[in-house]
């Protein structure tokens with residue numbers, strides 16, 4: 001697609017996130033040589049049940065029309081955005097609805113033989129780009145904790161002492177991860193709210209200014 005778009009002028013470097021009153025649009029290189037680009041648009045749409053979302057994902061014509069409606073017929077979007085909307089074959093479009101997951105208070109079994117990490121503990125909405133980062137952080141910090149617990153050769157001789165040591169360290173790890181994930185979840189939620197377009201002109205202008213200054 002990039003070669004077809006070479007003639008399209010744009011004044012921004014990629015990756016670029018664009019915010020406007022009909023949605024947000026992100027364009028990024030999709031190959032290491034940057035001769036291919038990809039994009040995604042975040043749209044607020046009416047909620048539906050699971051089947052409704054699946055049906056929307058299969059209805060490529062409706063997805064194309066949703067895209068055109070927001071980025072061709074509404075607002076004043078850069079030429080690269082309108083060209084992408086016009087040239088993308090409907091079959092290449094995918095819908096990716098967000099689902100929230102129930103809060104899970106315990107991430108480990110009672111004696112720490114089963115420990116959950118990553119999305120299994122708390123799937124984080126993609127609006128902050130932090131889900132994989134948190135899964136990796138969970139894994140890395142857990143490795144430090146387990147290495148510390150099992151490094152003590154004396155404790156290994158007494159299984160109950162080893163278990164106590166494991167419980168002590170895991171409780172501290174658990175507290176640390178809960179606090180960290182809560183903070184990231186809060187950031188992600190605020191980010192998602194900021195990305196939503198506002199029906200009020202001044203509120204939208206304030207949001208766009210806030211995003212502009214933040215970046």
Ligand SMILES: Cc1cc2nc3c(=O)[nH]c(=O)nc-3n(C[C@H](O)[C@H](O)[C@H](O)COP(=O)(O)OP(=O)(O)OC[C@H]3O[C@@H](n4cnc5c(N)ncnc54)[C@H](O)[C@@H]3O)c2cc1C
Nearest residue numbers: 096117118119120123124126128129130131132133134135
């Ligand atoms: C649209 C979107 C955009 C995102 N953007 C970002 C971003 O920019 N930055 C970021 O950091 N994160 C992002 N994320 C979030 C990120 O993808 C996840 O947080 C991350 O993949 C979680 O990793 P995980 O290993 O915990 O789970 P997963 O990646 O879901 O891995 C779980 C694996 O377990 C397998 N599995 C499930 N059940 C079974 C079973 N019974 N037996 C065997 N295998 C099983 C699954 O097939 C899967 O491969 C995004 C997510 C989405 C949906």
